[in-house]
Amino acid sequence: MSENEVKIMHEQDMQKVSSKQKTVKIIVQVMLYLFLGIMALVILFPFYWMLISSVKSLDEYNLTVPTLFPKKFVFYNYVEAFNAANLGRLFLNTMYVGIVSTLFSLVITVLSAFAFSRLEFKGKNTLFAILLATMMIPGELFTITNYQTVSRLGWLNTYTVLIVPFLVSVFYIYLLKQNFMQIPNELYLAAKVDGTTDLKYLWKVMIPLALPTIISITILKMMGAWNTYIWPRLVTTDDAYELITNGLRNSFTDVSGEVNYPVQMAAVTLVSTPLFLVFIFLRKYIMKGVSRSGIKG
Amino acid sequence: MQKTGKFKRIMCAIVATLSLGTAFGSMTACGGGGKQTFTDLVIPEGGYDGSAVTVTFYHTMGQSLTDVLNKYIPEFNKLYPNITIDHKQVGGYDDVRDQISKELTAGNQPNMSYCYPDHVALYNIAGAVCTLDDLIASDVTVTRADSTTEVLGLTDEQIADFIPGYYNEGKAFGDNKMYTLPLYKSTEVLYYDKTFFTANNLEVPETWDEMEALCAQIKTIDPTCIPLGYDSEANWFITMCEQLGSSYTSATGDHFLFDNETNRNFVAEYREWYQKGYVTTQEILGSYTSSLFTAQTGTRSYMSIGSSAGATKQCPTPNDKGEYPFEVGISTIPQVNPEAPKVISQGPSLCIFKKDNPQEVIASWLFTKYLTTTVEFQADLSMASGYVPVLQSVVDDTYYKAFLNKANGTSFIAALSAQTCMDQVEAYYVSPAFKGSSVARDEVGALMQRCFVESPELTGDAAATLIKNAFKDAVEECEYQA
Amino acid sequence: MSKVLNALRSAFVDGVWKTFCVKWIWQGFCVNLVYKKFDKWKGWLYLAPAIVLLLVFTLWPIVNTLRMAFLNGYSSLGELGGETFEFGIQNFQKVITYAKFTSALKNTLLLCVITVPISTILALLIAVCLNAIKPLQKLLQTIFFLPYVTNSIAIGMVFAAMFNIVGNNIGAEAELIKTAGIINNILGVFGVKPVNWINAGSSYTANMTVMVIYIVWNALPFKILILLGGLQSVNKQYYEAAKIDGTPRWRVFTKITVPLLSPMIAYVVITGFIGGFKEYSSIVGIFGDTMGPVGDPRRLNTMVGYIYDALSQDYQGRASAAALMLFAIIFVVTMINLYVSKKKTHY
Numbered sequence A: 001m002s003e004n005e006v007k008i009m010h011e012q013d014m015q016k017v018s019s020k021q022k023t024v025k026i027i028v029q030v031m032l033y034l035f036l037g038i039m040a041l042v043i044l045f046p047f048y049w050m051l052i053s054s055v056k057s058l059d060e061y062n063l064t065v066p067t068l069f070p071k072k073f074v075f076y077n078y079v080e081a082f083n084a085a086n087l088g089r090l091f092l093n094t095m096y097v098g099i100v101s102t103l104f105s106l107v108i109t110v111l112s113a114f115a116f117s118r119l120e121f122k123g124k125n126t127l128f129a130i131l132l133a134t135m136m137i138p139g140e141l142f143t144i145t146n147y148q149t150v151s152r153l154g155w156l157n158t159y160t161v162l163i164v165p166f167l168v169s170v171f172y173i174y175l176l177k178q179n180f181m182q183i184p185n186e187l188y189l190a191a192k193v194d195g196t197t198d199l200k201y202l203w204k205v206m207i208p209l210a211l212p213t214i215i216s217i218t219i220l221k222m223m224g225a226w227n228t229y230i231w232p233r234l235v236t237t238d239d240a241y242e243l244i245t246n247g248l249r250n251s252f253t254d255v256s257g258e259v260n261y262p263v264q265m266a267a268v269t270l271v272s273t274p275l276f277l278v279f280i281f282l283r284k285y286i287m288k289g290v291s292r293s294g295i296k297g
Numbered sequence B: 001m002q003k004t005g006k007f008k009r010i011m012c013a014i015v016a017t018l019s020l021g022t023a024f025g026s027m028t029a030c031g032g033g034g035k036q037t038f039t040d041l042v043i044p045e046g047g048y049d050g051s052a053v054t055v056t057f058y059h060t061m062g063q064s065l066t067d068v069l070n071k072y073i074p075e076f077n078k079l080y081p082n083i084t085i086d087h088k089q090v091g092g093y094d095d096v097r098d099q100i101s102k103e104l105t106a107g108n109q110p111n112m113s114y115c116y117p118d119h120v121a122l123y124n125i126a127g128a129v130c131t132l133d134d135l136i137a138s139d140v141t142v143t144r145a146d147s148t149t150e151v152l153g154l155t156d157e158q159i160a161d162f163i164p165g166y167y168n169e170g171k172a173f174g175d176n177k178m179y180t181l182p183l184y185k186s187t188e189v190l191y192y193d194k195t196f197f198t199a200n201n202l203e204v205p206e207t208w209d210e211m212e213a214l215c216a217q218i219k220t221i222d223p224t225c226i227p228l229g230y231d232s233e234a235n236w237f238i239t240m241c242e243q244l245g246s247s248y249t250s251a252t253g254d255h256f257l258f259d260n261e262t263n264r265n266f267v268a269e270y271r272e273w274y275q276k277g278y279v280t281t282q283e284i285l286g287s288y289t290s291s292l293f294t295a296q297t298g299t300r301s302y303m304s305i306g307s308s309a310g311a312t313k314q315c316p317t318p319n320d321k322g323e324y325p326f327e328v329g330i331s332t333i334p335q336v337n338p339e340a341p342k343v344i345s346q347g348p349s350l351c352i353f354k355k356d357n358p359q360e361v362i363a364s365w366l367f368t369k370y371l372t373t374t375v376e377f378q379a380d381l382s383m384a385s386g387y388v389p390v391l392q393s394v395v396d397d398t399y400y401k402a403f404l405n406k407a408n409g410t411s412f413i414a415a416l417s418a419q420t421c422m423d424q425v426e427a428y429y430v431s432p433a434f435k436g437s438s439v440a441r442d443e444v445g446a447l448m449q450r451c452f453v454e455s456p457e458l459t460g461d462a463a464a465t466l467i468k469n470a471f472k473d474a475v476e477e478c479e480y481q482a
Numbered sequence C: 001m002s003k004v005l006n007a008l009r010s011a012f013v014d015g016v017w018k019t020f021c022v023k024w025i026w027q028g029f030c031v032n033l034v035y036k037k038f039d040k041w042k043g044w045l046y047l048a049p050a051i052v053l054l055l056v057f058t059l060w061p062i063v064n065t066l067r068m069a070f071l072n073g074y075s076s077l078g079e080l081g082g083e084t085f086e087f088g089i090q091n092f093q094k095v096i097t098y099a100k101f102t103s104a105l106k107n108t109l110l111l112c113v114i115t116v117p118i119s120t121i122l123a124l125l126i127a128v129c130l131n132a133i134k135p136l137q138k139l140l141q142t143i144f145f146l147p148y149v150t151n152s153i154a155i156g157m158v159f160a161a162m163f164n165i166v167g168n169n170i171g172a173e174a175e176l177i178k179t180a181g182i183i184n185n186i187l188g189v190f191g192v193k194p195v196n197w198i199n200a201g202s203s204y205t206a207n208m209t210v211m212v213i214y215i216v217w218n219a220l221p222f223k224i225l226i227l228l229g230g231l232q233s234v235n236k237q238y239y240e241a242a243k244i245d246g247t248p249r250w251r252v253f254t255k256i257t258v259p260l261l262s263p264m265i266a267y268v269v270i271t272g273f274i275g276g277f278k279e280y281s282s283i284v285g286i287f288g289d290t291m292g293p294v295g296d297p298r299r300l301n302t303m304v305g306y307i308y309d310a311l312s313q314d315y316q317g318r319a320s321a322a323a324l325m326l327f328a329i330i331f332v333v334t335m336i337n338l339y340v341s342k343k344k345t346h347y
Helices: A005-053 A076-084 A089-117 A124-134 A139-152 A160-166 A170-182 A187-191 A198-209 A211-227 A228-233 A247-249 A263-281 A284-295 B002-031 B061-078 B091-105 B117-125 B133-135 B154-159 B164-171 B194-199 B208-221 B235-246 B261-275 B308-314 B358-373 B375-385 B392-396 B397-407 B413-423 B437-453 B460-481 C001-067 C076-080 C090-096 C099-132 C135-147 C153-165 C180-191 C203-233 C236-245 C249-277 C281-290 C303-312 C316-344
Strands: B052-060 B083-091 B113-117 B141-143 B149-151 B180-182 B188-193 B228-230 B279-281 B302-309 B328-331 B349-352
Touching: A005 A263, A005 C099, A005 C135, A005 C153, A076 A089, A076 A160, A076 A263, A076 B460, A089 A160, A089 A170, A089 A263, A089 C001, A124 B091, A124 C001, A124 C203, A139 A160, A139 A228, A139 C099, A160 B397, A160 C001, A170 A211, A187 A198, A187 B149, A198 C303, A211 A284, A211 B133, A211 B228, A211 C090, A228 C153, A263 A284, A263 B091, A263 C135, B061 B083, B083 B358, B091 B113, B091 B117, B091 C076, B113 B358, B117 B208, B117 B437, B133 B141, B149 C281, B154 B392, B154 C099, B180 B358, B188 B194, B188 B308, B188 B413, B208 B328, B235 B261, B235 B397, B235 B437, B261 B375, B261 B460, B279 B437, B302 B308, B308 B413, B308 C001, B328 B413, B349 B358, B358 B375, B375 B397, B375 B413, B375 C180, B392 B397, B392 C203, B397 B413, B437 C316, C001 C316, C090 C099, C090 C236, C090 C316, C099 C135, C099 C203, C099 C249, C099 C303, C135 C203, C153 C281, C203 C236, C203 C249, C203 C281, C249 C316, C303 C316
Parallel strands: B052 B083, B052 B113, B228 B279, B228 B302
Antiparallel strands: B113 B349, B141 B149, B180 B349, B188 B302, B188 B328
16 A cells, blocks of 8 residues: 555545534534524523413403413503503603612722722721621511611601612622722732822722623612512502502502403513613623622622 | 631621620510500590691502592592591502501501401501590591581491491400491302203202202203302301301410311311312312303303402303393302301401501591491492492482392392392301411411312221311411411 | 823832832821821721611611520510510520421422522533534523523413413312313323322422422523533633544533533532522412412422511511521531532632
8 A cells, every 4th residue: 555545545534534523513513403492492481471461361361271372462451551550650760769779889889899809907808708698698587677777767758768778789899899809909009109099090990990890780780670579669658669560569450459460461571671672782791790790680 | 728717707707796686685685675666546635636637548449449539538628628648559458468567667557557357456466556446435526627517436326327247347356445447348149140040940059958959960960060169268167167156266265266076077078079079169270260150161160159349250251242141140158057147248447557646546537437437438439349338328329229229140240249248237247356367267278278189089087087187287387377 | 091001010110119118208107107097997988888888787687687586486566565575595496396397498408409400400501502503692692591681470470370270180070170281281292191280289299390490490591601601711722632532522521511610510509509598489489479289388388488477477586587597507508518619629
């Protein structure tokens, strides 16, 4: 066998292998897509159910054998949901509370994260340990005591009560602290020598560098305002201060006090839509934020 | 190394917090408590002095009832322009209870509210509900804005006008004091398919024995049907206790007395009914039993025992020409002894909360009195909902009379239901109210469900053991929770 | 931006120490003392708003919880009514000896132990698959993240409708399964008899199956996200090396992917356990407030569910005691997890 022949045979072998590899690769890809497709359907089905339920008539919804596709579309459910729950007003309230609380919360979070990541002071580590420990406590029991506190402060039925108690999030502080830590300390020392004040340094250097994290926090906080339920229900009895999720429960009863589920589903859809839109447009930041913080918005 | 340090610090922090809390806890335990937070009402001389007060009022009214309320508040304000009524629908009855019990801890409870007896028992642990005896008995004269006057209390005629069973519910708290006034009521009635009954020559059952025979008979006519639907398992249990004269609960002493031979026997009997396919309940069916009753295809039922206020739900939907598939008849539920019938009394009452400012309490009382004793309001409320008014004289109201006269088993079924209810006013009973009475109610309901559905293969002694255990568990649960 | 950085950096390199010394001498000893003292407290100044709020809305509730937990039979309405309570551990005794609390504990543990591994493995599979495809990747990624932005109670109602059957499910004559929900209909296509998932007379196993499916559904997006993020930051060189070696896919997965992802896996497992111990609203979503099928309420109750029950029955003392126990459990489990992951994680 000449050297040339060996080479040719080798190439043929390689081609064989590669065509075999190709088939395997295609099969693998098909299986991948099949698996992902099925999982995606499983994930999506409940949303589909929510959508079709929201356009069913109450009678059709109550059918003992549910229909997979509405026989008749009742878009009026949406009108009813919007009017019955006064969603317009609740929407504005939620926006207001969301924006104001996000602003204040960012200031507090940035200052705290800065202190923990850059400043040296007595008791810093102990304090941080305590903060981390509080994250493990089930929050359910805070509600009762906090309710008493805010009502003694006379805050019931104000925007304050919806904003102030939740301004500090240990999670966000932790998140931002980790991010700040990645910025080299030399920068800070140099700035200090230059006579740059801490606040100026924070504003000019740290914040721009940690901007993606800060944006993520902003979005998560806004989503939080959109989704909180138990607390606003407890502390607001006046429509003027109710938030959007509260509108979901109260108002969808028919004459005999039975819940009108299609209208409720329509309301859920209405309330979720802005969230979905925000999610789709700002997906990158939300995902980044969630993967760093690990909390449900 | 660094991590171990962190763990240690976390541990230290937790230990420190724990000991701090414990120390604080023991301090308050010795120092705090011991005095009532809510001040009792002392009726001021001259009653209401005309000062501007806001009365907050929590209810569960749906849209149609709220409309009625909104129509009458201006009427009330013509008499008392300085009393602002701030009313709010706070979800369902449980939501009202939960909201108020939280608000009580901070002292900002509403002035008045919809209530069920067990809610009042709960609020009374904090001593927060105003007793009405002094107010009812008060002969202070109050001047209204239109310069007419009224007595602050209730006149004898007003008291006599209340349906006695309803009025006495306000006293069912074991201390013989009056805490609530009834607003509107409903009871359970038997709905039956009149068309089907006439066609097959069936008699409406008056006793449970007749009911059993009838179910067997209907089963021979339509083997796939479930002849009877009973919406509320808890009501069934409690009503049976009442009809049989057996113990259920007591407001004083040992609370939970329902674990006895008589009760176990009737549960065993109805378990058999269920297994023979005679009966189903709302929870077991998964929807109101009216859905079976009004169904026109598939499995259906020919009788349904449910709230008199849900009459419109028990009426089948007419076809395009406005024809109803069948006519509904309404009757009293079966009895153990038809001579002394017993039917449960449901529906909200009004209670008034103690407040530091006596004027607020007086204003709340004036509004409560207005709602419960105004004939036109009671009539409108009943016509809007099918609930039963609490005043006897409402039936003399012209509009209400006209409403009742239209009563039929199809398009004016609410009127028919209201009429049936009013015909049995003597039969109403209430069960004792105390902290935990709602737990007992929930538990006996769950007990019925459990005995119906658990281990259908068991019969005879094995079934009896199952039922015995279910009763024992239910009592234990009640005692733990109350 | 980089200009500023460069300037700062050069300032540092050029003569930090010189400048610093000059300043130090120039400022003098006294000034420096004041400045230093301030420096010591500056951190606290920055933290002041956070600390004040945490003291009022986090620390005080914790202290109050402890107080309520150690007052025998504490009820806040009772306290308002003038009742006094003795210091003691009766609340803890009451909670521990209550059979339904132990069953709640069992449910919670069981759900954790079952759902955390399943959701983690499934999420890992999906993440690896997502990472291996090019077209549609972004779209699928978005779809898999959707459950994260939904209300678990609302979607729970949807799940309940899917598993629902309506009607009595007893002996042949009265048998009345009017609908077998969508799930039973699908199973029927494969010849499986309808299962009573969540209705009256359903079995504990069936109930748990539904809960596991729902909880896994709910937990997937977060886990996929974290793991996919991890995968995308893994150095491609490892895979190239494996490819040249001709290592089979499965071995690549177990020997390269999993070890490299181990910090992320540890993270999702720990957060999964913490979340799992707080499971509550998903069960309300499926079974409603009774937390169990008809005829057996509270069968699927969890620790948090027990706490809410005790609160609504005005037993804040018992609720506090249970919350403290829950905290203790979460604490211990987290510590164990951290310990194990420290030993097993490959960085």
